[in-house]
Amino acid sequence: MADSGSKIGEDDEVPGRVKEHLCQPCLSKDKQTVADKFCSTCNEFQCNDCSNVHNVLTILKSHKLVSVNEADVASISVKMKALDLCDQHQHSFEFFCEDEKKLCCSKCAIVNHRKCHSVVEIEKIAGNITSPISTLGEKLKEAKEAAESVARHIRSSKNQLAQDIKEIQVKIIRMRDEVMKMFADLEGYVNKRAETLQKETLENLTKKQTQNEKDLVDVTSCLETIESIFKNGTPVQKYIAEQKMESNVNALCRNIKEECQNLEKVNISFQFDETIKLPPLPVTEHVSGQLQFKFHHQGDVNSVNMMMKLTPVSSIDLKKTGDDIDDPLYTGIDFLPDGRLVAVDNTNNKCIVYNEKLQKVGSYQLPYKPLSVVVVSEEEVAITRGENYNIEFLHVSKCNEISSSRKCKVKTKYYSICLKDDKQFVVGTYDEPRPVRIVSLTGEEHDFCVNFPNKSYSIDTSDCTYIKSSDKVVITSRDEHTVFIYDIKTDTRVVVKDDQMQKPRGVAVGPSDTILVCCYDTKSIVQITQRGQILSSFKLDMKWPLRVCVSRDKSCLVVMSMCLGYTNMQKFKIS
Template identity: 80%
Template structure:
């Protein structure tokens, strides 16, 4: 044996492996008694020290020694390992997201600088063009004005010379001439002097101060920035919960259920045009026909089961309660309430006079409506069930919508207003709480008209040009687009439980209404 191994004990590899111990770092000690775990209670699935086994588990039926079962039962280490691996991957994903967010924030700040510089350059180019255009026009005005002044100056100089000449002649005659000569000269020159005096008087009366100046419109008169809090823009910090890009919970799918083609009947004066539809309790549908001034009720199969003749042209309808609906009319300044019984009998309940012309209408709560206006600078207003009118504390775009160019809906759960702009091919989403808005423009949104609140409070919009129903998230993301078997979809409504959708169109000669089952 080598001297270096004199004091070493040699063992087999197998024995050495068996004798290796792992530092448990107190994992093998009971928290209560600080003793090593020796037992496992199979009844309560708990590790026990000797004290736990005697004190806490003496009534249990199966308390076994750990060393007897440790090598026999299936180890949970693989399952725990998988869970920890998943947790680690998730944590690493969070770390990546945070790093990405930091990078994105840096890029966003850079983008702000770039955007402001671009706006500054665009404004400078605009003012360069403005300066060039105004200078050219000012020079033209100056040239034309100078020509007129030069003509007047020449004319005045001629008059001045004539007056001087006449004055010299008269003074000479009256100084040196005979009485006969004076008499002849006075009568001879009287007319010429009168004409000269009249012309010079007219010139004096027509004298003008000529100035050229330039004034900016009120919209371009900025206050002095160093002395004001005014900033021509908004710096926004938005924090939204990240949506899983693989999630399809919000994406809507439509399955056709039934459809009808509505034609002119004997008591109609024109082909029906449904400008308002909404779901009644139990799956029935209420609709208003602007062409024939009617309110109608349809059952779940879209079979007409009730009709009521109105004295005005109805615009829109909303279900207020189980047996009451409210109708806007034009150009009348009122909102009429109708009673619709469970037997589909319709009768007038009451009428509220208002001071604004309203088109679309929807419920805000059990006491108020949200109404869309037309031909009014306030695009959306609040009307109580008793007729009082109020304005939102929201900075809406200063635009007046003609009739049939816009629709508005209210999303109760998040206190948001949606306005469609048919002519601008745009959908606006206003947040009432923060007084901010999201502007949605997309190739899929063409002539947006009627709108409704869909599943998960998404926004459903009828697009007349593309003949589609487009689904939009509250952040302005296009979630889905459904091609309809009809032309020019005009109005859309969704049942209270978000399980059915009905859409009506604006297509003379091909009027149609379709019902769909909603699934996500």
């Protein structure tokens, strides 16, 4: 503002009073210097030193400089935009009431503030301002930047909304085209199949028709002969005819009787599968899909309450021992109800038991390569194996003695395994088009009523677990860097991808039924909600974490690394 450097409160009508203006560039440097010039282009009062820059810089030489006395005060004061006028009396502010912290004109000082103890002239205190007006300018600049940021955000949101709407329209059009193509393909297939059936059926009917016509001719001919002999023949002729034609007549009658018994009515029809619903049902009944609006807020109290903290308890390195053929490679691990651990060593064909301090207390040699293990009851575990399509059950006593108890034959290649309930397992497959199946404890196999993608995982590229409380299946996909959460009740899924989750491997159900995922590349345990929100990521001091398991009371967690020659097992307390 042009007159921000002038002494405030002067009035042209007061005789004998001389105006003094301060140099505004000097004021910005916290210096008070009397102004000698006024630049109408810069709209500033300036001292001689500051105004000399107009003679140095070419770009400023066109500015109009006049002495302070020649400055048009009226035109300058208007820049205040009436800020220096009292709203009530429209007089210039001359005083400041320090008691009420208010600016006053001469009338305000007499009428409203005569009882106040400290009413001072603005002219006397203006030079003692500790917070120059430039501070207000900085605050306003910050506010302006924030407002502009809000404006940019709103414009971006509007543009994104328009883009989302366009994408929905494109998606619907593409879906319509795909459906139309599907029906066109279906029409071609049905027509071709119907023509084939028609051709085959017509050939069969033509054969029957030809035979029928021949039989009809033969019957008619025999009937005419018999009737002629019966009317006109002698007894001898009648006897000969009866003996001669009886077998032919019997054969004809049998043929025609068979034709009557084998008569078929040919119909052909086409029906949609009962799951396909078409108009005149409402659109919401026959179109699968939802239009969703999602609003994202920073922070979620419930999510914060579910975040876990891991405290290291113990750690051991697993090395080749005297009875091992090769370096150990543990591919499965689970907690027994009493806190012991049971693990399977794939390279050395072993089932091993550890106590709560991660001390080895039991071992059992297996005649096959184990893949994964799950605890079934207090003294029984189940193991998947890489050959012979079997799930084997072992008895693990309280004294850490292990023995084989039974086997159940299956027809699918299974890798990961977990309990669904007290009668069934949820098992992850490999080299199979169905990624997850259900197997009873006696070996009966069946599928979930879920539209899983027709995708086959190779061995050790996927793991699965089951959340009993919400009837959900969780599948990790190592090569896609993705975790899939399938809701069995609604046949829907949540897809989780994040930079914190690279090459997800083992998966387990953690505290508050959150999902814990071993991430191979990021060397971490990532905690995810059932809605797919990442709650926390815990960096591990180990290479290549492969498997994770959680104790029954959700108080402890064990992570197993995977690398031939470097296998590590770490135990953590969960809080």
